[in-house]
Structure formats: structure tokens, C-alpha cells
Amino acid sequence: MPELNPQNIGLSASGLLLFRGERCLLNHLALRVAPGEGLVLRGPNGTGKTTLLRVLCGLTLPEEGDVHWNGIAIRQQRNEWQRALGWSGHKAGLKSELTVRENLEFAAALAGHRPGDIPAELGLAECLDLPARVLSAGQQRRSSLARVLLGNALVWLLDEPYTNLDTQGQAYLNACLDRHLAAGGIAVIASHGNAHSALGMTEQTLMNGALQ
Amino acid sequence: MWTWFHKLASPPHAYRLASLLQPWLFWLATALMAMGAYGGLFVAPSDYQMGDAFRILYIHAPAAYMSMAIYVIMAVTSAIGMIWRIKLAFAISAASAPLGAWFTALALASGAIWGQPMWGTWWVWDARLTSELILLFLYFGYMGLRAAYDDPNQADRASGIIAIVGVINVPIIKFSVDWWNTLHQPATISKLDNPSITADMLWPLLVMIVAFNLFYGAVLMNRFRCEILNRERNARWLPELL
Amino acid sequence: MIAPVWLLLQREMRQSFRRWSDLISPLVFFVVVATLFPLAISPAADVLRQVGPGVLWVAALLSMLLSMNRLFRDDYEDGSLEQLVLAPQPLVLLVLGKVLAHWLQMVLPLLLLTPAVATAYDLPAEATWVLLLSLLLGTPALSLIGGITAALTVGLRQGAGVLAVLLLPLSIPVLIFGSRATDLAVTGMDTTGPLMLLGAMSILAASLAPFGIAAALRVSLD
Numbered sequence: 315m316p317e318l319n320p321q322n323i324g325l326s327a328s329g330l331l332l333f334r335g336e337r338c339l340l341n342h343l344a345l346r347v348a349p350g351e352g353l354v355l356r357g358p359n360g361t362g363k364t365t366l367l368r369v370l371c372g373l374t375l376p377e378e379g380d381v382h383w384n385g386i387a388i389r390q391q392r393n394e395w396q397r398a399l400g401w402s403g404h405k406a407g408l409k410s411e412l413t414v415r416e417n418l419e420f421a422a423a424l425a426g427h428r429p430g431d432i433p434a435e436l437g438l439a440e441c442l443d444l445p446a447r448v449l450s451a452g453q454q455r456r457s458s459l460a461r462v463l464l465g466n467a468l469v470w471l472l473d474e475p476y477t478n479l480d481t482q483g484q485a486y487l488n489a490c491l492d493r494h495l496a497a498g499g500i501a502v503i504a505s506h507g508n509a510h511s512a513l514g515m516t517e518q519t520l521m522n523g524a525l526q
Numbered sequence: 527m528w529t530w531f532h533k534l535a536s537p538p539h540a541y542r543l544a545s546l547l548q549p550w551l552f553w554l555a556t557a558l559m560a561m562g563a564y565g566g567l568f569v570a571p572s573d574y575q576m577g578d579a580f581r582i583l584y585i586h587a588p589a590a591y592m593s594m595a596i597y598v599i600m601a602v603t604s605a606i607g608m609i610w611r612i613k614l615a616f617a618i619s620a621a622s623a624p625l626g627a628w629f630t631a632l633a634l635a636s637g638a639i640w641g642q643p644m645w646g647t648w649w650v651w652d653a654r655l656t657s658e659l660i661l662l663f664l665y666f667g668y669m670g671l672r673a674a675y676d677d678p679n680q681a682d683r684a685s686g687i688i689a690i691v692g693v694i695n696v697p698i699i700k701f702s703v704d705w706w707n708t709l710h711q712p713a714t715i716s717k718l719d720n721p722s723i724t725a726d727m728l729w730p731l732l733v734m735i736v737a738f739n740l741f742y743g744a745v746l747m748n749r750f751r752c753e754i755l756n757r758e759r760n761a762r763w764l765p766e767l768l
Numbered sequence: 769m770i771a772p773v774w775l776l777l778q779r780e781m782r783q784s785f786r787r788w789s790d791l792i793s794p795l796v797f798f799v800v801v802a803t804l805f806p807l808a809i810s811p812a813a814d815v816l817r818q819v820g821p822g823v824l825w826v827a828a829l830l831s832m833l834l835s836m837n838r839l840f841r842d843d844y845e846d847g848s849l850e851q852l853v854l855a856p857q858p859l860v861l862l863v864l865g866k867v868l869a870h871w872l873q874m875v876l877p878l879l880l881l882t883p884a885v886a887t888a889y890d891l892p893a894e895a896t897w898v899l900l901l902s903l904l905l906g907t908p909a910l911s912l913i914g915g916i917t918a919a920l921t922v923g924l925r926q927g928a929g930v931l932a933v934l935l936l937p938l939s940i941p942v943l944i945f946g947s948r949a950t951d952l953a954v955t956g957m958d959t960t961g962p963l964m965l966l967g968a969m970s971i972l973a974a975s976l977a978p979f980g981i982a983a984a985l986r987v988s989l990d
Contacts (some may be wrong), residue, residue, distance in 0.1 A: 425856060
């Protein structure tokens, strides 16, 4: 284990290059998010916000460049990185036949910790014991986010988390983000809408494969 | 060594090298093929059992040999591509697949033509031919999987996995088919295991095998260049070169 | 090392027993395919006894092919596959649990049904035992190899067709040894050789295939 350079702590990426067909989605993109910092990715549909998040979490392999966690490329320390990572994607990731509670318990076991209490503010109280297939879109989003919000991941990567949430849900998410960042966590969010995000987060726009 | 390796992995360099090698390989292959064909048709004596029909061996055996060798090349280049993230290795694998399938089809067709006078029918479930047929299916699987993916990077890695799985399976398939065959047809005449092969018969065969290898190399270089052009169509070095 | 396997096994079992109708169709398919052959060839007992081992093995293989297409598809579509791949657990063990669950749900019931179908093909009791044993030893290899091909085709629109082209040639050795072992038992010969080879192939597949499945899933999610 090389000694941790304070400049390296956190999530960073350098030289990310990715084509989808003829289009260059990431053009030698670089970014750095230090502990306690949050980044909101803005930009119209199709600019590659989701792709960038998938590259950051390690699902998509860039053609060139690497994503680093505490200074080491994530593909060289997959296990450490995935222990730090909480990912909520476009798809909810819920098994339709299992209840919300069972889904969350499974997610907790998968992440290697005991399932905690489910706070009332999450707004899932009345559907905890219903199978996930009967949930509304907003409830599904809440359940999917709950997996990250109630876990103990250091890095939250959330793709369009505000979609389908009502104002109360958005406020709760922002409160969670504030608490997470205040505790030294990291968050990267993709959001095309104008739902205003948590206070301490910087906004950047993804355009032509680079952050502006 | 490593700088050479990296230079080779750069598309413009590989493209130039392929263009340079291609005519040499092609003319050498043509010359050796003419020599092997002359040796096989006029120098080698008739077989006392099979008469002149055995002369198709000079097509069948090299084709069968190439069909296996190319599958191994595909698996090895795919593994190199996956381990060191070298896209050109995948390009060789992708460019080789249709060639391998063609050699396999040639081995099957020449085997069937050979079988006609020997067995009185175009197809028997002979162990060698059956293995060759299954190998053709493996090639189809590889090419079908490549074609089904839209994204070339995904196609490279997915087909690379199936090439490696296939190459582990080829000996198992061959063993099982041989075992199956001995249960059913213990009396087929084995073609290549003929111990009475004379030097006059052998040298044209060896020349043909070398010629087929060179021919594969020549066509591969052309296909490899097409793969590079297709993959690098947006690259800056292309207009300079062409 | 067992924990991730067990975790997945538990989830798969719980969830598919709530949708038990999905478990029925491979079984029905198996029986229907086995019914087609006497109708298409001949109902004569000596003919059936001769083709029975091969037909039942092919029927089992096709039934597995049918269910294999679903192995990762639901997880891929609802996004839980992403969660598995990004979980801080060895993916190799998670997919092993997944394949094990699939085998228990889709193949084990098939084995329970086999004696009845074997009776309809007039197989002697001895041969039926060998058939069962050969399926028990050989189908894990098919599940594991099928897992690789299912993982490679999970993201494709025309996945089912490509899956068949990939999987069927790779399953030929298992098919040969499985049906031949039963065949040898019908004629009263020694069957230990092919049965041991089947077991060896399953062990080989169990030690190598999970790595292939894990790599293939990463490609499919790219």
C-alpha cells in the first residue's frame, strides 16, 4: 500500500476517453472530488452523464484513462472500491417478487452489514411489506435510494435521483446528502432537471465530452 | 522487447507493417502452393489402396490443420487483448474468424469429396469430419456473437471470452467424438495415420501446409488492415497515411 | 466463502417460489419433447429402447436451453445485476450461487420426472438408474457452461438465438457421454468410464466457468 498523499484522497479520474459509435462521449475528461465534496453533473439528455457515472463506478470500461480511488486505479482494487461505493442507477435494482424490506435486507447483506432501521421520513412505512412490483414509480425510486442512503458507503453515485420524487422526497434526499457530505462523504449526482440540489454541492455541465 | 511490443500495438505502425508484409506473404504462398500442387499431383505416387483419389489429401489435411490453428490463434490474441487492453489483438482475432470458418468448410467439403469414392457416400459420421463440423459451429458461434453486439469494444471482449471457452472445449469435444466413434464405427479407414506414407508423398504435404499458413497470413494482413481502418476511421493519422 | 453463495441461493429460492409458474414450463417442455419422438418415429418398444437414452438427454438439454435464457435476464432488466457486480463480494461466488439456484429450480425437478418418462420409453430399471446418475453428474456442467453463454447474451435483443448457437456445440461432450452411458446400461455393459468422465467435466466446469461467467457479466453490463 503506497503512502496516501493527501492530494490523492477521494475520487478522481484522468484522461477518460470513450466513444459510443461515432460519438465521443468522454474526451480526455478529468475530475476530482475530495471527501466532503459533492458534484452535480448537469447537461441535456444524451450528453453522457449516465455513461460518466457508470465509468466512475466501474461498470463501463473507458477506452483510455482510469478512475482512481485514494490514488489507486479502481480496477486494481475492485474489492476496496466496491466496499466504498453506493450506486443507484437508472434501473431500481429491486426484485419484483420480494418485499421492500426483503430487498433492503438483501442489499445490506450484500454490502456486508446488518440492516438498520428504516426512518419514517423515507415515506416507505406503509409499503415495506408489499412486493416491489406493486410499488409506484416514486416508491420504487425511494426504495432504490434507501439502499444507498441507509448503507454505509463513502461514495454515493446517484443517477437522476430526483426523478419521480415528490417535494418531500427531494427534501429528504437533500438532507441526507448534506449529512453525508458533512460527515466527509463524497457524492456525484447526475441530474438534468432543475430540482435544486443540496447546499454544499458544486454544479458542472457535461458538454462535448468535457466538464464545464 | 517491450518498446517493440508497444510500437506494434500502435495502429499506424501495425497498418504499415501489414501493408509491407502482405505482398511477400502472398507471392511466397502462391509459389509454394504451385510447388506443392505439382508435387502432389505429379511427383507423389498413387496410393495402392485409394488410387489417385488420395491426392485431395493435399488440400484436406492443410485445411483441417489451419482450421484448428486459427481457432487457437483467435483464443490467444483475444486473451492478449483482454489482459493488456490491446485493441489490435482483438482485430487479429476478428479478422481471423471468417478465414478459420472457410478453412473448416474447405476441410469438410474436401473430406466429403474424398469420402465419395472411398465410402460410396458424401457423408459418413467419421470422427474427424464430425469434429470438424462441430468446429465450424464454434466459428459460427463466435461470428454470430460478434455480429449481435453493436458496440465493437463489447463485441471484442464478449467474443474473446467465447473463443477462450471454445479453445478449452476443443480437445474435450475431440476426445468425446473419437470415443463416440469407436463405439459405433470401429472399422473406418483412418486417413492420416497411414504408416506407409513415402517421402515422395510427404514433402508436397509439408510444402502445402507451409503454403496454407502463408496464404492465411497474406489474407489476414488484408483483413487486418480493413479492421484497423474501420476501427480508426476518426483517427488523425489516417488522412496523412492515405 | 460459502456466505455469498448462500446469500444468492436464498434470495433466488424465495423469489422464484413466489412465481412458481415459471418453474413449470421447462418441465412441461421436457415431457412434450419426449412425447414427440414416439409419435414421429415409432411406438415400438424395441425402437424406443434404442433411441430413448439419446432422446431423453436431448430433451433435457433443450429444456435447459429454454430456461438458461432467463438465468440473468430478469436481473439484467430490473437492474439488480448491476448491484451484484458492484457488490463488495466476490462476483465469482455470487454467480456460483445463482447457477446453483438455477440448477436446483430448473434441473432437479426434471430429474424427478425422468423415471416416469424413462418407463414410457421402456428402459430397464438398471438403465433408468444410470440415466438418472448421468443427468445428475452431467447437468451441472451444462448449467455452468450455459451460465457463460447466458451471461454473454443477456444484453442482446436476439439473445435466445445466439445463446442456442453458442451453447449447443459446447454441450456435445456432455451429451455424448451422458446418452452413451445410458445406452451402455441398456445393453448391460460397464458404464463407470463415461459416468466418471461426466463427473470430471462437471468438476472442471465448476472450477473454471464461474470466472468466465463473472467476466462475461462485466462485458454485458459495459
